[in-house]
Structures are given as structure tokens and as C-alpha cells.
Amino acid sequence: MKEKLSPSRRQFLKMGSAAIVMIPAVAVSGNVMAATNSQMRTAMKYQDKPNGEKKCATCIQFVPGKTASSAGGCKIFPGDTEISPHGYCVAWAAKPK
Numbered sequence: 839m840k841e842k843l844s845p846s847r848r849q850f851l852k853m854g855s856a857a858i859v860m861i862p863a864v865a866v867s868g869n870v871m872a873a874t875n876s877q878m879r880t881a882m883k884y885q886d887k888p889n890g891e892k893k894c895a896t897c898i899q900f901v902p903g904k905t906a907s908s909a910g911g912c913k914i915f916p917g918d919t920e921i922s923p924h925g926y927c928v929a930w931a932a933k934p935k
């Protein structure tokens with residue numbers, strides 16, 4: 839007898855298959871593909887330049903890249919790996935000293 843898969847179980851299995859396909863691509867290339875979250879960038883008015891003294895490198899939400907000058911991420915921009923340490927958006931909040 840064949841068991842019918844529910845739509846949610848079928849979708850879960852598809853997502854798992856996609857994840858397995860992605861693993862070798864990351865392992866072979868040695869780095870994760872760069873990505874931006876354009877919807878969040880637009881909503882938060884992100885720009886690649888600072889706003890006075892306010893910049894991503896001094897924001898509590900910033901996730902630094904490999905070096906101080908390389909692109910990193912932002913805790914409120916899911917999936918975006920191209921946040922400039924010199925960038926800025928309206929959600930800027932000072933990092934505690």
C-alpha cells in the first residue's frame with residue numbers, strides 16, 4: 839500500500855532535498871554566496887554610506903564580516919551578507935561601549 843503524503847510533509851521533504859543540494863555547493867566553493875535582502879533594505883532605507891557618525895560598524899545589530907572592512911550581516915536583515923560596515927539604515931542603534 840502506498841502512503842499518501844500530506845501537503846506539509848511533502849513540502850518539508852522538498853525543503854530538505856534543496857538543503858542537501860546546497861551543501862556541496864558551499865563546501866566546494868569554500869564560501870557562502872553573497873546575498874542581499876532588497877525588501878528590508880528598501881523598508882529600512884539602507885544606504886552604503888554613513889549618516890554622520892552613525893554607521894553599521896557602530897550599530898548593535900551589525901554582524902561583522904571576516905575583517906573590519908569587509909561586508910557583514912545585520913540581525914534584522916535576514917539572509918543579507920553584504921552589509922557594509924560603513925552603511926546605515928533608519929534602524930541604527932548605538933552599540934554599547
Ligand code: SF4
Pocket residue numbers: 882884893894895897898899900901911912913914915921925926927928929930931
Ligand atoms: S540595523 Fe541598519 S544600521 Fe544597524 S547594522 Fe543593520 S543595516 Fe546597519
